[in-house]
Amino acid sequence: MTVIDVAIIGGGASGTCAAYHLATKGKNVCILEKNISSLERTCSGGMSAAVQNLFPFKLLPIVDEVITNVEFSWCNTDKVVAELSGSSPFWIVKREKLDSFLLDQALNSSCNLLSTFNVVDIKKISNIWQITALDGRQIEAKAVVIADGSQSPWPKTFNLGPNQQKFASTFSGRIKRKGNLRGETARFEFGLVKNGFAWAFPLSNEVNIGIGTFLDNKNSIPVNEILESFLPDLGFDPSEVIGREKKLRIWNGHYKLNGEGILLIGDAASLCDPFLAEGLRPALISGFEAAKNLIYWLDGEVNSLDAYTKTMQRNWGNSMAWGKRISQVFYRFPxxxxxxxxxxxxxxxxxxxxxxxxxxxxxxxxxxxxxxxxxxxxxxx
Ligand SMILES: Cc1cc2nc3c(=O)[nH]c(=O)nc-3n(C[C@H](O)[C@H](O)[C@H](O)COP(=O)(O)OP(=O)(O)OC[C@H]3O[C@@H](n4cnc5c(N)ncnc54)[C@H](O)[C@@H]3O)c2cc1C
The missing domain is CATH 1.20.5 (Single alpha-helices involved in coiled-coils or other helix-helix interfaces)
Structure with missing residues (x-):
């Protein structure tokens, strides 16, 4: 069996980003993805335009809406509308579009893809990683990148990431018309969700609806009750939304994100913001940084994977440590x-x-x- 340079488990935002950057530097990379397509993403697609800095190609063509205003409310009243200032606008993308666009960029750079490859076993034998799918297919690689999202079992298996994983309870849905959401405006509602908030992000002809609770997540969220209060204010009937609930792994402390020849990225690395549920930017940043450090490592710099953990701590984790504190105070006394x-x-x-x-x-x-x-x-x- 040929031993490839890097096997990437998961073809979401983080995995495709890492794959693209490795493949453009001539590394032999393969994405192992359990699904055939990424049509069923549970995500509202709000993303800072700052992520453009991570890619040489333009992302704007796949952006559905550029947000210029935010509207905040408390139980649909006491509303505040404000212009978003700052140098980087806020974009809303359809996740299925973003992921398949990044996948195409990786494939055009000679990355390989094995779809319906549901990883069930990862072993290291004499410095080579052996990855096995449910159907028995196997791949061997010098390094493995864990990018299989919030439900990933591998951080615990390899003793990486937080000792105690923390999850937000979330709901994500889509409505096939715009209702009365103001143009170019993202709505954030704080009074209707215990220990969290609800949001509505406009797409070109549709709206993404989200709910997240960040503190006490043992119980599932009363989605129907919240939608019944929130959606009429946006001109929708709750029966119009098609969506589902998901446990989203959020940041919970500084921990090692790499071992020898193995790296965690995206939600598998517990990078998602514990206050605002922002997970796309850290998924893309970690994919980019993982690729950068893996290239050095494959070229013989043995300590470069430790540098990945340090960079993510400095550039992301230090801010999230404060985000966690702010979240704990804010959502207790919203x-x-x-x-x-x-x-x-x-x-x-x-x-x-x-x-x-x-x-x-x-x-x-x-x-x-x-x-x-x-x-x-x-x-x-
Ligand atoms: C309701 C909700 C709304 C959100 N809204 C936003 C938002 O507006 N803005 C934002 O920045 N973030 C948002 N997030 C967070 C964001 O969606 C995640 O942080 C982001 O998807 C992380 O990307 P990822 O590539 O790490 O994981 P994922 O996107 O989950 O990708 C993981 C991939 O791995 C594959 N996989 C899983 N298991 C296996 C296996 N065994 N074998 C092979 N492949 C496997 C999956 O099929 C999937 O393709 C939201 C999350 C939720 C739940």
């Missing part, structure tokens, strides 16, 4: 958070800056602490 945080004049700008990577949660937290200290001082004097 009404206070809505009045004092979301409704602030600067909130849309800050959210845009977070989503584009211009600002980190750490920067935001430090500003808030400074403001509170100043308020405290002036109330004493």
């Amino acid at each position: 009404k206070v958070g809505y009045q004092l945080g979301v409704k602030r004049r600067t909130a849309p700008k800050r959210i845009a800056q977070i989503l584009s990577g211009e600002m980190s949660y750490e920067d935001i937290a430090k500003r808030v602490i400074k403001r509170l200290l100043l308020q405290n001082q002036s109330s004493k004097s």
Whole structure:
């Protein structure tokens, strides 16, 4: 059997991004994907345009809507509409379109794809990874990239990622018309969802609806109840939405994301933002960084995979550590958070800056602490 350079398990956003960058550098790469197509993605497709920096080709042709405004509400009232400022706009994509576009870019760069390859076993034998599918097919590779999403069993098998995985309960659905959602506007509703929020993102002729709860996720979310309150305000009947629930693995601490010849990326690496459920940008960043470090490693730099974990910690994890703290306070006291945080004049700008990577949660937290200290001082004097 030929031993390829890298086997990538999962052909979602993170896996296709890593595959593209490895293949363009002449590495022998194969994506192992359990499904035939990626039509059934549970994702609302909100994505900062900052991810354009990760690719030499233009992503705009596959963007459905460029968001210029955000509308916040508390139980459909107390609404605030604000312009999104900041250098990077917010895009809404159809996930099926994004993933198949990235897959095509990887395939055009000589990456291979084995579809209906449902990985059930990964073993390392004399420094070679042997990956087996449910139907018995096998692939051998020098390195393996785990990109199979939130339900991935492999981080635990190889003792990588958080000791305690944390999940948000989510729902994602689509409605086949636009209703009365304002043009180029993303809606965020904070009062109807316990410990979380609901959202509506416009596509060119449709709308993506999402719900996420981030703290107490033992129970499933009362999806129907929330949709019945939220959707009429957008001009929809709840029966119009077609969707499903999913447990989304979210960031829960700094942990090793690599072993010798193995890397975790995307949701399998627990990178998703624990406050806003932003998972596409870290999926693409981790795919890009994993490919970069694997290229060095394949070319003989033995420590370069450790550098992957360090880079993700520095460029993503440090901000998420603050995102987790903010999430725990905000979703426990959401009404206070809505009045004092979301409704602030600067909130849309800050959210845009977070989503584009211009600002980190750490920067935001430090500003808030400074403001509170100043308020405290002036109330004493
Ligand atoms: C309801 C909801 C809404 C969201 N909305 C947003 C949003 O608006 N913006 C945003 O940034 N993020 C959003 N996210 C998060 C985002 O969808 C994820 O972070 C992102 O999909 C991660 O990409 P990935 O490539 O790591 O995993 P995935 O997209 O899950 O891809 C994993 C791939 O691996 C394959 N696979 C799984 N098991 C196997 C196996 N055994 N063998 C082979 N292949 C396998 C799957 O078929 C799939 O193709 C949302 C998530 C949810 C649940």
